Amino acid sequence: MMLSKGLKRKREEEEEEEPEKEALAVDTWWLDPRLPAVAQAPPAVPSNSLLDLSVLKLHHSLRQSEPDLRHLVLLVNTLRRIQASMEPEATLPSVPSPPEAPGVAADSLLASSDAALSASMASLLEDLSHIEGLSQAPQPLVDEGPPGRPSGGAPPGLGALDLLGPATGCLLDDELKGLFEDIDTSMYDSELWAPASEGLKPGPEDGPGKEEGLELDEAQLDYLLDVLVGTQALERPPGPGR
Amino acid sequence: MERRKREKGKERRKKGKKTGGRAGREEETKRKPRADIISTVEFNHTGELLATGDKGGRVVIFQREQESKNQVHRRGEYNVYSTFQSHEPEFDYLKSLEIEEKINKIRWLPQQNAAYFLLSTNDKTVKLWKVSERDKRPEGYNLKDEEGRLRDPATITTLRVPVLRPMDLMVEATPRRVFANAHTYHINSISVNSDYETYMSADDLRINLWNFEITNQSFNIVDIKPANMEELTEVITAAEFHPHHCNTFVYSSSKGTIRLCDMRASALCDRHTKFFEEPEDPSNRSFFSEIISSISDVKFSHSGRYIMTRDYLTVKVWDLNMENRPIETYQVHDYLRSKLCSLYENDCIFDKFECVWNGSDSVIMTGSYNNFFRMFDRNTKRDVTLEASRENSKPRAILKPRKVCVGGKRRKDEISVDSLDFSKKILHTAWHPSENIIAVAATNNLYIFQDKVN
Numbered sequence: 152m153m154l155s156k157g158l159k160r161k162r163e164e165e166e167e168e169e170p171e172k173e174a175l176a177v178d179t180w181w182l183d184p185r186l187p188a189v190a191q192a193p194p195a196v197p198s199n200s201l202l203d204l205s206v207l208k209l210h211h212s213l214r215q216s217e218p219d220l221r222h223l224v225l226l227v228n229t230l231r232r233i234q235a236s237m238e239p240e241a242t243l244p245s246v247p248s249p250p251e252a253p254g255v256a257a258d259s260l261l262a263s264s265d266a267a268l269s270a271s272m273a274s275l276l277e278d279l280s281h282i283e284g285l286s287q288a289p290q291p292l293v294d295e296g297p298p299g300r301p302s303g304g305a306p307p308g309l310g311a312l313d314l315l316g317p318a319t320g321c322l323l324d325d326e327l328k329g330l331f332e333d334i335d336t337s338m339y340d341s342e343l344w345a346p347a348s349e350g351l352k353p354g355p356e357d358g359p360g361k362e363e364g365l366e367l368d369e370a371q372l373d374y375l376l377d378v379l380v381g382t383q384a385l386e387r388p389p390g391p392g393r
Numbered sequence: 394m395e396r397r398k399r400e401k402g403k404e405r406r407k408k409g410k411k412t413g414g415r416a417g418r419e420e421e422t423k424r425k426p427r428a429d430i431i432s433t434v435e436f437n438h439t440g441e442l443l444a445t446g447d448k449g450g451r452v453v454i455f456q457r458e459q460e461s462k463n464q465v466h467r468r469g470e471y472n473v474y475s476t477f478q479s480h481e482p483e484f485d486y487l488k489s490l491e492i493e494e495k496i497n498k499i500r501w502l503p504q505q506n507a508a509y510f511l512l513s514t515n516d517k518t519v520k521l522w523k524v525s526e527r528d529k530r531p532e533g534y535n536l537k538d539e540e541g542r543l544r545d546p547a548t549i550t551t552l553r554v555p556v557l558r559p560m561d562l563m564v565e566a567t568p569r570r571v572f573a574n575a576h577t578y579h580i581n582s583i584s585v586n587s588d589y590e591t592y593m594s595a596d597d598l599r600i601n602l603w604n605f606e607i608t609n610q611s612f613n614i615v616d617i618k619p620a621n622m623e624e625l626t627e628v629i630t631a632a633e634f635h636p637h638h639c640n641t642f643v644y645s646s647s648k649g650t651i652r653l654c655d656m657r658a659s660a661l662c663d664r665h666t667k668f669f670e671e672p673e674d675p676s677n678r679s680f681f682s683e684i685i686s687s688i689s690d691v692k693f694s695h696s697g698r699y700i701m702t703r704d705y706l707t708v709k710v711w712d713l714n715m716e717n718r719p720i721e722t723y724q725v726h727d728y729l730r731s732k733l734c735s736l737y738e739n740d741c742i743f744d745k746f747e748c749v750w751n752g753s754d755s756v757i758m759t760g761s762y763n764n765f766f767r768m769f770d771r772n773t774k775r776d777v778t779l780e781a782s783r784e785n786s787k788p789r790a791i792l793k794p795r796k797v798c799v800g801g802k803r804r805k806d807e808i809s810v811d812s813l814d815f816s817k818k819i820l821h822t823a824w825h826p827s828e829n830i831i832a833v834a835a836t837n838n839l840y841i842f843q844d845k846v847n
Contacts, residue, residue, distance in 0.1 A: 201680065201734070204738060216490050217488075219579070220597040220628055221597060221630060221647055224627065224628050229680055232680055233680055
């Protein structure tokens with residue numbers, strides 16, 4: 152595992168997420184001089200790629216069947232910190248490409264396709280929360296008991312249903328959605344996003360090396376949309392298993 | 394310190410003189426390749442037993458051989474004593490979630506009779522296991538024959554008293570209690586109280602107190618879940634009872650703080666008695682400051698006077714009487730400070746390392762990458778980096794100290810930062826309670842090191 156000095160990593164390598172980090176062998180280091188880590192003193196303003204990376208990580212974390220809360224909270228806090236330091240740029244024109252992006256075509260395409268992802272996640276969760284509201288069963292939850300009093304392990308008379316959260320699961324939990332409600336992704340919002348729009352789907356030409364990741368997301372999003380529209384029976388969505 | 398190495402590796406699956414536990418299926422051939430990754434290591438209170446838990450939900454217990462007078466040079470080595478399946482993967486049908494069978498923590502109970510008891514937990518359920526030996530078997534039943542089949546009462550003409558006869562030693566593990574359905578979030582810690590009657594289990598947002606005898610009820614003693622989840626900015630990362638004061642415990646957070654709580658103060662310990670936090674060093678501030686300050690492990694010293702915490706780059710020792718800063722800070726791998734962005738990208742920055750005290754609280758140990766682990770002598774202020782790997786040390790060889798070269802000219806035996814293998818992380822280590830014997834888990838291999846015998 153040697154470092155290849157002097158080589159700038161290709162853009163597409165940034166986007167690959169390794170869900171199985173335990174088996175990960177890190178064989179490349181970022182030597183991208185735009186990144187804060189290389190400089191001794193971190194710059195006050197983070198590079199765009201750090202923001203992109205963080206948003207991507209957040210989405211990836213949320214897509215897990217049961218997100219790791221610690222990971223999520225740390226990501227969200229870091230993202231807030233990054234966004235807070237980028238505040239001055241928020242007033243600049245947004246869609247589709249961030250203002251200070253270098254004149255690389257991939258960069259703006261990356262931003263807009265990530266925008267699509269952000270926007271789709273946000274709208275999906277909103278839609279799903281409406282469904283939750285309709286079907287939510289009464290919840291005498293263990294964790295809502297008065298503090299300090301014994302909380303039930305498996306109290307007789309209550310089924311497993313009552314001890315769990317909303318039936319739709321952690322990923323779609325109203326509470327978790329609230330975690331990133333205050334994160335402003337408006338600069339990434341793209342009005343191009345419409346479920347029926349053919350032209351939107353980022354095809355292979357949109358970003359070198361992004362095909363795999365994006366197509367997977369697209370498949371999952373399409374599936375979820377179909378579920379919402381009711382054209383498919385509810386079954387456990389495919390995805391990266393544990 | 395010199396070390397004699399005894400490597401276990403896959404050998405730990407082989408049965409020793411004693412047969413493996415009868416509880417649980419033997420599924421060695423069907424195990425997924427990553428099921429063997431060790432996820433926790435713990436000596437019992439005498440050091441006679443060493444338990445490991447793995448990602449596949451299995452517990453393997455090693456026992457130290459009795460030292461024989463004939464072979465003084467061969468100090469007691471650890472062999473497999475019992476193997477059993479503690480947790481199975483579960484599927485939560487309502488949430489459409491799979492609950493991992495990975496063992497997050499094992500904690501031993503002090504021995505009170507011939508049997509051994511330990512607690513093991515996955516993300517959601519804690520179990521109390523009894524491990525006991527059977528070396529006698531009753532023979533001479535009247536109503537059953539030797540194979541256990543019922544005899545026709547008409548054929549019984551005499552009565553005899555069954556006798557206990559010796560048999561091959563068998564070690565059995567049986568689940569005595571299952572403490573379930575009390576955690577919404579993932580359990581990260583369990584800790585046995587010094588009263589030996591209660592223990593606590595901690596998840597990301599709550600800590601529950603249990604009585605060993607009662608499985609359908611637990612007391613919630615800490616709850617940091619905000620009313621509005623949008624306000625969630627901090628989670629509980631580890632918790633432990635004081636070794637002597639049964640009313641005192643500490644818990645650490647993802648923001649690098651430690652709270653000490655006294656259960657006598659109130660039923661719900663949301664208000665801490667003490668709050669330990671070190672002010673941030675402005676020269677080291679970065680976007681990753683919070684992530685690297687997140688405490689991954691907290692351990693009381695054996696004396697109960699200090700606590701040790703592990704964050705991403707350092708180990709800190711705190712005096713219980715001083716809340717505003719630690720009394721000692723040790724750099725584990727400070728050369729990673731300039732690589733934080735890369736480590737953020739590959740998620741290594743989220744790795745959770747544990748830390749341990751030696752029996753006399755004079756040396757502390759923690760793991761790092763590239764199968765390195767570090768020891769710090771608190772008195773002499775000396776530290777050493779050692780490596781747990783097959784390639785670099787043969788059994789019975791003395792471990793050679795390692796050195797990471799940060800910049801400039803690399804000496805012959807040094808390793809450069811950029812050559813470190815970040816997939817080889819040592820997250821879990823354990824130290825014998827009274828002797829200089831350590832257990833180091835390197836992915837799916839267990840290494841046991843002892844002091845050199847002169």
